[in-house]
Amino acid sequence: MSMLTPPGMGGKYRITGDKYPRMRRPRHRRRIVLAAGAAVVVLGAAGWGTLQLVDVFSGGDDTKATAGRSADCKPVTKTTTAPVAALPKPAQITVNVYNATPRSGLAKSTADELKxxxxxxxxVGNAPVAYDKKVPGAGILLGAPGATKGAFTVLGTQLKGATTKTDTRATADVDLIIGTAFKNLDPKTTADAALVALNKPKPAPTGKC
Incomplete structure (x- = not known):
């Protein structure tokens, strides 16, 4: 009996020789571990590929895409809008010019310039008693209610700061009552530019990018 054989053990359990046997793990276990790891990698790759395909065919997350563009999205303006309501031309407006100040000659000189x-x-003449020396501003545009949609707008380009007021007249003429703060009509170039701006359509912003 060898010295390596434990006492009481013999027969087929008898160990001969002078070295302990080398204990090795069965090779089939290593193969199982490697196969399991490979399966995990393959499944992971397949899952990622599936998600990419779903994202492509579904168009991605529209909410995130919209949120990403919202900061850079600016309204686009269009120059074609609804036509502006037709305004009368100066040659279609009759203006009565009245002087409500103590200074003489203002009504005639202003009327000549408007012509x-x-x-x-x-x-052309002095203002009615109801307004004589009672207009503290640059002037008052006075006319029928319909003048607010046309004549007042056009005549107002000639004198900034003029206020408007309506009365019960049935005619289309309007009054320019010169007030104490009046100096001159606006320069012709300024008034002409204001008239041109009245007839230009204003671009309207849209929500498209």
Missing amino acids: KRGFIIGK
């Missing part, structure tokens, strides 16, 4: 700018001149 040069294409307006039709009606009455």
